[in-house]
């Protein structure tokens with residue numbers, strides 16, 4: 001038995017000793033490293049719908065309630081939930097769990113979670129850990145300004161690392177050697193990434209639970225409790241999934257479908273998010289998330305295109321009261337109408353590019369202002385539609401041109417077998433964005449053809465009368 005398998009066995013034995021239930025007749029933990037997915041859970045036989053596959057007692061979860069750390073450093077942790085310290089921001093749920101994880105890790109054999117901690121990752125494929133050359137492959141994508149290594153360093157250095165450095169007698173068992181500040185920082189990064197990719201938002205049994213239209217339960221409580229949930233976090237996930245974690249007295253993982261077959265992977269749901277966000281938070285990418293892909297269009301690009309299309313300058317537009325380029329507003333998001341998974345976790349609706357609601361709304365308002373202030377620029381509805389389409393087409397084409405590679409080049413690269421895992425994921429992210437832009441351009445084209453036909457048809461109808 002190799003080390004990986006031995007660690008899995010030790011973890012499963014420990015899990016049961018903590019009161020965890022695991023249907024070994026139905027499922028098993030499997031080594032999925034050959035497909036870049038670490039450990040996962042696989043069906044050993046066909047599984048019926050609504051079958052409990054495993055259950056985790058709340059006492060096996062690692063969080064501020066179960067770890068001794070919060071009791072040993074009450075001042076630090078009470079503030080986390082009471083707030084209102086005038087001088088310092090209280091630590092949040094995220095920072096609290098990072099501290100708890102650092103503490104449990106440093107306890108070594110003394111931690112009751114040791115066999116669980118042993119199977120958590122020490123390396124990550126999230127872009128936070130990519131080299132400059134690897135990050136270059138993400139140029140032009142929404143991730144260029146979302147990785148935040150520096151701000152995360154600053155936050156950990158000012159809020160997490162000092163707590164460890166100031167209380168060595170609490171964090172280190174007697175006789176163990178202490179880490180330097182930079183070693184604590186890198187441990188904090190490791191635990192931060194673990195929390196990001198593994199922790200669950202824990203719903204209390206008595207919490208204010210609301211059901212969304214699609215039936216997926218959401219909790220509207222502002223202060224959530226984060227926790228590491230052994231076994232539930234062995235589940236990999238996809239946008240199309242077949243299992244669900246129910247938060248009751250215990251946490252129970254149940255099957256959602258009647259057709260889960262022996263050999264199928266049991267997949268959880270991390271949420272509806274673009275490939276870029278899955279990569280940023282979890283360090284992987286699958287084709288099913290591409291339906292949620294997004295592209296950001298900078299506001300300045302829209303103003304520039306509007307100026308060109310109207311023959312006005314950007315300052316003319318500002319002076320007229322066109323406010324598209326407002327610094328406080330976020331960029332425009334281009335995305336599909338993608339629908340939610342059904343109650344079996346299946347994606348049954350086709351994801352379609354239908355409109356750019358916010359962008360079109362603001363463009364319409366801007367054109368109204370221009371028509372009022374300079375009627376000669378927008379003679380009629382047809383001219384207004386032409387300008388709007390020209391602007392939309394221009395910003396989409398500009399965005400497409402901003403990626404260093406073309407969609408065709410990316411498709412060809414994905415055919416190759418000799419590119420690295422990270423490079424492949426970067427291509428999936430940027431190609432997903434380009435495909436979305438191509439769909440947006442096709443939609444605009446179809447719309448323009450439709451409206452031209454309308455304009456051509458109208459006089460004919462009138463002539464017939």
Ligand SMILES: C[S@@+](CC[C@H](N)C(=O)[O-])C[C@H]1O[C@@H](n2cnc3c(N)ncnc32)[C@H](O)[C@@H]1O
Nearest residue numbers: 036037038039197198233234235236237282284
């Ligand atoms: C909650 S853990 C799931 C268990 C994990 N595979 C392990 O071995 O510990 C989340 C991590 O699993 C991996 N993962 C989850 N779903 C995946 C999928 N569909 N394909 C590939 N990797 C996946 C990613 O590395 C992610 O950060």
